[in-house]
Amino acid sequence: MTILELRYFVEVVRQKNFTKAAEILFVTEPTISYHIKKLEENVGVTLIKRTTKYVMLTPEGELLYKQACIIVDAYDALEQLAESFSKRGACPIRLGMTPIVYEYYLKKELEQCRINHFGDTLKIFLEDEDCLLKGLQSKRIDFAIIKIYDFAMDYFDR
Numbered sequence: 001m002t003i004l005e006l007r008y009f010v011e012v013v014r015q016k017n018f019t020k021a022a023e024i025l026f027v028t029e030p031t032i033s034y035h036i037k038k039l040e041e042n043v044g045v046t047l048i049k050r051t052t053k054y055v056m057l058t059p060e061g062e063l064l065y066k067q068a069c070i071i072v073d074a075y076d077a078l079e080q081l082a083e084s085f086s087k088r089g090a091c092p093i094r095l096g097m098t099p100i101v102y103e104y105y106l107k108k109e110l111e112q113c114r115i116n117h118f119g120d121t122l123k124i125f126l127e128d129e130d131c132l133l134k135g136l137q138s139k140r141i142d143f144a145i146i147k148i149y150d151f152a153m154d155y156f157d158r
Contacts, residue, residue: 001039001042001043003071003072003075004035005035005036005038005039005042006039006068006071006072007025007072008021008025008027008031008032008035008036008039009035009036009039009047009048009064009065009068010065010068010069010072011024011025011032012032012036012048012055013048013055013057013061013065016054016055017054017055018032018033018036018050018055036048043060043064045058045060046058046060046061047060047061047064047065048061091121092121092122092123093118093121093122093123093142093143094123094125094140094141094142094143095110095122095123095124095125095141095142095143095144095145096124096125096126096127096131096132096135096136096141096143096144096145097124097125097126097132097144097145097146098126098127098128098129098132098145098146099126101145102124102126106145110122110124125140125141129146129147132144132146133146
């Protein structure tokens with residue numbers, strides 16, 4: 001019995017439908033069916049009575065569903081807690097760029113990157129190029145996206 005099998009089982013019961021559960025979990029219906037079948041094989045009983053319109057739990061399915069909900073919810077809480085540990089210890093990434101570069105070229109991608117990977121550890125500084133170069137030199141920012149000018153190299157020759 002795996003957490004994935006339990007998660008799929010819980011979602012099928014919540015949705016009362018294999019197709020809806022598959023859509024919510026971003027998997028195919030055969031994937032859901034496969035894992036439910038494996039779960040039933042592991043516990044040695046039929047858990048769900050299937051019809052063309054809905055699913056219905058067997059008495060054993062009712063008992064397993066109650067425990068599976070507790071386990072799946074606890075596992076999700078544990079994952080969130082572990083994720084907060086890794087973010088708490090993460091060093092901030094201080095990225096600078098001009099407002100034009102941000103607004104017209106990178107805004108959507110950077111916001112998606114922040115949501116999916118970095119959370120609050122990604123700090124974005126929107127400044128003119130001169131301030132960005134000074135920020136790099138003083139180590140106030142870690143990275144900067146700027147146009148290349150010959151004079152920019154002078155900041156780092158000092």
